[in-house]
Amino acid sequence: MNAPFDAAQLHDCRDAFVATLEALAEANKHIVAVCNDSVGSSKLVGFRDRFPDRLINVGIAEQNMVGVGAGLANGGKVPYVCAASPFLTGRALEQIKADVAYSRTNVKLVGISSGMAYGELGATHHSIEDFAWIRALPNVPVIAPADRVETAAAVTWAAQHVGGCFLRLSRMGVPDLFPADHVFELGKANLLRDGGDVTIIANGVLAHRAVMAATLLASQGVSARVLNMASVRPMDAQAIQSAARDTGAILTCEEHTIFGGLGSAVAEVVVDSCPVPMTRLGVPGVFAHTGAANQLLDDFGMSPEAIASSATTLMKRKA
Amino acid sequence: MTPAELRRIANRIRRRDVQAVFEAGAGHIGGEMSVIDLLTCLYFHELSVDPADPLDPERDRLILSKGHTALALYIVLSEKGFIPKQEISTFLGHRSRLNGHPNRVYVPGVETNTGPLGHGLPVGVGMAKAAKLDRRSWRTFVITGDGEMQEGSNWEAIMTAAQFRLDNLTLIIDHNRLQQGASLADTNELAPFAPKLAAFGWHVEEIDGHDPAGICRAVSRATGTPDKPKCIVAHTNKGHGISFMSDNVAWHHKVPNVEQYEQAMAELAEAAE
Numbered sequence: 001m002n003a004p005f006d007a008a009q010l011h012d013c014r015d016a017f018v019a020t021l022e023a024l025a026e027a028n029k030h031i032v033a034v035c036n037d038s039v040g041s042s043k044l045v046g047f048r049d050r051f052p053d054r055l056i057n058v059g060i061a062e063q064n065m066v067g068v069g070a071g072l073a074n075g076g077k078v079p080y081v082c083a084a085s086p087f088l089t090g091r092a093l094e095q096i097k098a099d100v101a102y103s104r105t106n107v108k109l110v111g112i113s114s115g116m117a118y119g120e121l122g123a124t125h126h127s128i129e130d131f132a133w134i135r136a137l138p139n140v141p142v143i144a145p146a147d148r149v150e151t152a153a154a155v156t157w158a159a160q161h162v163g164g165c166f167l168r169l170s171r172m173g174v175p176d177l178f179p180a181d182h183v184f185e186l187g188k189a190n191l192l193r194d195g196g197d198v199t200i201i202a203n204g205v206l207a208h209r210a211v212m213a214a215t216l217l218a219s220q221g222v223s224a225r226v227l228n229m230a231s232v233r234p235m236d237a238q239a240i241q242s243a244a245r246d247t248g249a250i251l252t253c254e255e256h257t258i259f260g261g262l263g264s265a266v267a268e269v270v271v272d273s274c275p276v277p278m279t280r281l282g283v284p285g286v287f288a289h290t291g292a293a294n295q296l297l298d299d300f301g302m303s304p305e306a307i308a309s310s311a312t313t314l315m316k317r318k319a
Numbered sequence: 320m321t322p323a324e325l326r327r328i329a330n331r332i333r334r335r336d337v338q339a340v341f342e343a344g345a346g347h348i349g350g351e352m353s354v355i356d357l358l359t360c361l362y363f364h365e366l367s368v369d370p371a372d373p374l375d376p377e378r379d380r381l382i383l384s385k386g387h388t389a390l391a392l393y394i395v396l397s398e399k400g401f402i403p404k405q406e407i408s409t410f411l412g413h414r415s416r417l418n419g420h421p422n423r424v425y426v427p428g429v430e431t432n433t434g435p436l437g438h439g440l441p442v443g444v445g446m447a448k449a450a451k452l453d454r455r456s457w458r459t460f461v462i463t464g465d466g467e468m469q470e471g472s473n474w475e476a477i478m479t480a481a482q483f484r485l486d487n488l489t490l491i492i493d494h495n496r497l498q499q500g501a502s503l504a505d506t507n508e509l510a511p512f513a514p515k516l517a518a519f520g521w522h523v524e525e526i527d528g529h530d531p532a533g534i535c536r537a538v539s540r541a542t543g544t545p546d547k548p549k550c551i552v553a554h555t556n557k558g559h560g561i562s563f564m565s566d567n568v569a570w571h572h573k574v575p576n577v578e579q580y581e582q583a584m585a586e587l588a589e590a591a592e
């Protein structure tokens with residue numbers, strides 16, 4: 001399943017990110033963008049044209065970039081630090097820990113083209129460890145929006161949130177899932193579809209695939225609940241507990257290694273408070289082979305058909 | 320090999336590169352055109368490497384730290400016989416081992432996996448130090464982009480290499496004055512490189528990075544200073560050899576359309592004669 005939708009229905013969430021950022025920057029002169037050479041890949045050309053002195057390009061130097069962001073925050077600025085997610089989170093992880101999380105600075109970390117969006121460029125350019133890395137740190141909410149509406153809502157939320165956060169954005173086209181007036185709430189799951197037989201929890205570019213899987217399941221007489229879990233930290237424990245109670249089985253899908261990401265975070269809640277059978281779909285602890293982003297998701301068992309079939313298999317384990 | 324022969328090989332590699340980018344619909348064509356003369360001279364004139372024994376402990380090591388130009392390396396490796404020539408057509412294809420950045424686990428001849436900028440030189444320092452520890456004569460070469468030199472890890476390695484007196488290590492900076500989104504001058508200017516490296520205690524050579532004779536002279540054992548690592552500042556053009564790409568930042572990772580492709584191939588064919 002390479003193109004789940006017509007190209008016309010698919011939207012690059014980076015566009016919603018920069019449109020929102022530019023609007024916020026218009027209203028708040030303290031908002032600045034910090035980047036590492038990749039002005040184009042972060043879609044910051046428009047921002048630079050409108051606010052030339054507020055686009056702070058530190059060059060190809062990501063550790064420096066995050067440190068500079070922390071300093072700007074100390075000086076009263078609201079920095080959105082934007083870079084390809086593997087280099088932002090991987091290269092500058094200790095800066096994120098010490099300068100943002102531990103120092104509690106008001107730095108908005110924006111991971112662009114996260115997950116396997118850079119499919120063919122190989123594992124160095126994949127960011128399928130970032131949930132695990134950043135989720136391990138206190139004080140930095142981890143948020144993976146599912147469509148352009150939720151992206152815009154999360155970028156707006158971040159501006160008024162006092163403190164750091166990590167927005168995990170993709171460049172893969174995704175269809176709209178949320179109504180235009182959707183408001184982002186940290187730590188709150190969204191019910192994308194109700195159901196009683198099994199729950200599918202997803203976020204980011206997997207959310208619409210989960211919805212498609214639920215539609216397929218419905219045609220097979222299975223009623224699947226779909227939760228969008230943009231907040232990987234903090235988690236909506238209540239929504240997970242209700243899902244466990246109401247449906248008795250939970251399947252997670254993520255564009256991330258299955259070690260330490262969304263599935264692990266959900267499993268922590270399940271083990272602690274509501275044990276039910278679970279299956280975690282994601283990248284099974286390997287460096288991905290060469291392939292286009294959507295192809296890789298399919299290869300790792302996350303086509304809508306494969307998600308649906310994993311859900312059916314999981315249901316057989318219900319008590 | 321004579322400079323004329325090296326030029327001919329480099330021209331053939333350029334044409335194969337442009338064709339592969341065009342067919343795959345992706346690649347870093349500007350930086351590839353910029354680095355191809357350096358790679359050609361190293362692999363066809365200087366390096367002691369053997370496709371029949373790619374892990375020979377006595378081999379010279381070459382790290383393409385600017386891993387985004389992997390395609391140029393793949394083509395050179397195929398011309399040398401490390402991988403089949405016809406495999407270049409799988410570049411970026413589903414399950415191909417030739418992805419956008421080189422992977423030593425799957426591609427013989429690749430020494431270390433690069434792609435995130437600023438990794439090659441520290442690894443090269445480790446290689447050169449290993450040769451020193453064992454008193455072996457093999458050499459280590461690292462090619463970085465000039466924008467890549469903005470990564471702090473390079474300067475940590477530059478410091479260490481001088482301290483360890485690694486005269487068996489050569490850093491070649493592909494100095495095309497452009498990075499991804501702009502010129503270095505408009506981002507973080509590092510030029511002139513030579514005095515900076517000299518200040519760290521390196522032996523420095525400045526060359527025209529598209530002149531085979533000059534490249535071969537600079538990379539040979541004949542130039543250098545005992546106990547000092549060597550840096551070659553190779554003055555290059557991004558997109559070299561193709562008029563409309565040359566020195567044009569837009570061609571960092573742009574893909575030619577049909578007309579541009581035909582013009583590029585025609586210009587390269589003409590240069591071959």
Ligand SMILES: Cc1ncc(C[n+]2csc(CCOP(=O)(O)OP(=O)(O)O)c2C)c(N)n1
Pocket residue numbers: 036037038060062087091347349350351353385387434435436437463464465466467468493495497498499557
């Ligand atoms: C750590 C890291 N940050 C950012 C990038 C994205 N990137 C790929 S190529 C490039 C520009 C490189 O410029 P330069 O080193 O001058 O190479 P060349 O001009 O030879 O292509 C950038 C920023 C990356 N690959 N790795």
Ligand SMILES: [Mg+2]
Pocket residue numbers: 464465466493494495496497498
């Ligand atoms: Mg350059």
